[in-house]
Amino acid sequence: MDKITDQIHVYFLPMMAPGHMIPLVDMARQFARHGVKATIITTPLNASKFSKTIQRDRELGSDISIRTTEFPCKEVGLPEGCENLASTTSSEMTLKFVKALYLFQQPLQQFLEEDHPDCIIAGSFFPWTVDVAAKLGIPRLSFSGSGLLPLCAHYSLMEHKPQLKVESETEEFIIPGLPDTIKMSRQQISDHLKDEKETPMTEIVNDILRAEKISYGAIVNSFYELESNYVKHYREVVGRKAWHVGPVSLCNKDNEDKAQRGQESSFSEQQCLDWLNTKEPKSVIYICFGSMSIFSSAQLLEIAIALEASDQQFIWVVKQSTTNEEQDKWMPEGFEENLNGRGLIIKGWAPQVLILDHEAIGGFVTHCGWNSLLEGVAAGVPMVTWPLSAEQFFNEKLLVEILKIGVPVGAQAWSQRTDSRVPINRENIQRAVTKLMVGQEADEMRRRAAALGKSAKMAVEKGGSSDNSLVSLLEELRWGMSSSN
Template identity: 80%
Template sequence: MAPGHMIPLVDIARQFARHGVKATIITTPLNASKFSKTIQRDREMGSDISIRTVKFPCKEAGLPEGCENIASTTSTLMYLNFIMGLSLFQNPIEQFLEEDHPDCLIAAPQFSWAVDVATKLEIPTLAFNGSGFFPLCALHSLMEHKPHLNVESEMEEFVIPGLPDTIKMSRQKLSEHLMDEKDTPVTAIVKAIMRAETTSYGVIVNSFYEMEPNYVKHSREVVGRKVWHVGPISLCNEDKSQRGQDSSFCEQKCLDWLDTKEPKSVIYICFGSMAVFSSAQLLEIAIALEASNQQFIWAVTQNTINEEQNEWIPEGFEEKLNVNGRGLIIKGWAPQVLILDHEAIGGFVTHCGWNSLLEGVSAGVPMITWPLSAEQFFNEKLLVEILKIGVPVGSEAWSNRTDSTVPINRKDIERAVTKVMVGQEAEEMRGRAAALGELAKRAVEKGGSSHNSLISLLEQLRNAKITSN
């Protein structure tokens, strides 16, 4: 129950339903409200899809009432309580599975117990990680070979062994949970998630073959998993402005502003729904954007602003933007897919979350990579070194809370913005990104790689049902 998992999972459920499968989404009342209108529209159009809600046991989990999404947690303790609290769903979910006995269960990774419950009831389970093939392969290699234990410092680079490409990483770019050899509550959760993935029927991945062909093959032949690529799932959602939740900004106002700009002349900045930046870091970004002379749209979520609100904005900054039309600041959730798809967008500053990465790829725009946590430093490697459509801003250290790290300075930000937006190298990068965007669109069309993969998955599930009967 986090935006990065919920949004693609809901879209995947909708795709299943469009292919004649009855789909039921299980979530909590507060989370259901974010996409219930979309599901109702699908039902009215003939899809057999529904939502079933289970009350989130906030009090029993040690959380305040209404904290039903990881995006609502504000500390490490709250985050841990939230993850531990997910086990309290086991009994009601098991009761539901016994009553309805579905032909398949797709579970987000934090519900690691779901595989055991479904196995007991002889229901195949598909794991959904919310990430891509490359980061999953890199993580598998790290956990198997542990090269990070053979270096002497946090900054020393090591090669991740066994991958199709030579990929170097340092310990400071890895989650502390990966490096901790001791048994802690968090490492126990990570191990349970990985065990659930390996014991499931297979893995469903929001990616497409043409973007990561070597890693689709590596997943199947080296890691040894059944995998199906069904993405980019965002391209299967027609309602681009309301994807995830209601936009805090009038999309028409945003489009009207973009319509006044030349093609590929605007850079879009957004760090997802979980980032928490210090006012010092936001100030560095603002000054860099002003110095770059590039036009921009900057989505600053409430989590990003934190309690400091507008203290980070340089004096007269917004007034100058309004006068010369150089920039637009969106405070809150932005219609990201709608923005990225506009022809005026020429680059994207991203935290390298998998959903944002795919949305950038699908829109055919090069990216400035600013990884923060989760698997985002792996995703940066994919964009910069393998696909060659990314420019790193210089983020060097993994951190759950980015307001506790040393700010990346304005010169590095300005350099990266200029490199993506101006010059021959920018043009070449933009060409590669555009070509990849076309491949993404073809992948989800009838006869495309992801469309065929989904059809193959449904056929295998139907055959598995016939065999079990």
């Protein structure tokens, strides 16, 4: 490609939350490997989480850089250093955080005027970017961090409102017009969908929906073979342009990249690998509930007892907001000592992609966050599904009912708050783990998951469905550049 004359310059503005930043940074790196000049806009504290990776890509010849601007903590009444959604601890803080995202308009506009990029890819929580892009006459692509099935399901619920026609929270309804029969209950969807009542988020959600409608299109971390019916449905029924360019986690080829994805782990990657290397293929189950989920001590105790009773080998990532004194309350007497090398407990952040890609991993207990779902799919492992909030109940339907590589643990109710969740009991956890790891049904799920893992890897290779989708987007942007010059 002639760098000087037709190099495209794309701005990436990720929402400051691990589940949004990690894939959008990977996406920027992918664009840069296709000859694009990529600029990631974030705050200094967030930049420090991935600056080493970007530096390494630059040394390898990628035209990729980071521009930072301060996070307006004080202006919205957040404590100093609260620059990532993962640092918020209450719904009040979350709301302040989302409002702070609106204050990036001024600094971003300044950057845009200095750099004149050809396109901006922005997290959906920056709806105002659609107006800024229109003023500059450049396309704005939206990135929501989820797949196409959840986007289509959300669109249908907003359009047809079947959730308002049921008598109770637990009565099931069918989401109309989707390629598959998907049944949900009101208790499995987020508050803003439940009724017509205004919530603190209503205005923001409406703003996001307005921006999606007039955006140039959506860019999605997914691949055609995973949800082909929903790629078509989104384009033809929802009527919007979409490019699927995932799984973007597969741009991390070596162990160093995989280990540094996200943030520093509390456990060295070498320790993880050394432990996994002593295990038989497909014999270990990995348990992790994403970067935002904190479980109550009562729930952690149920998981611990279920794991002890299941006789399976495991790696369990435990995130807790409690102090060390409280920690012992949930851990059964002598739990860690009795494991005898059968289990590994990681407190804090874990190098998830590195672990999932190891041949010893035979299953994954997940909260069904879209990134975790895709990382599990790319690694070719079946999953125990334990949705908590966001779009995770939609994602569970994809894994369990459509792809048939998931076993539900029995979570019934959507909730962002730890204290309002009814714990899943040890019997249900043990039953799901055993069903995933042992027996003929487990073998069949593993076969399906392995085939899907192969498709995921092929999708991002040269000539694969996601690679072709990215190339066609770049051609469209380049055509737009030449016709506006």
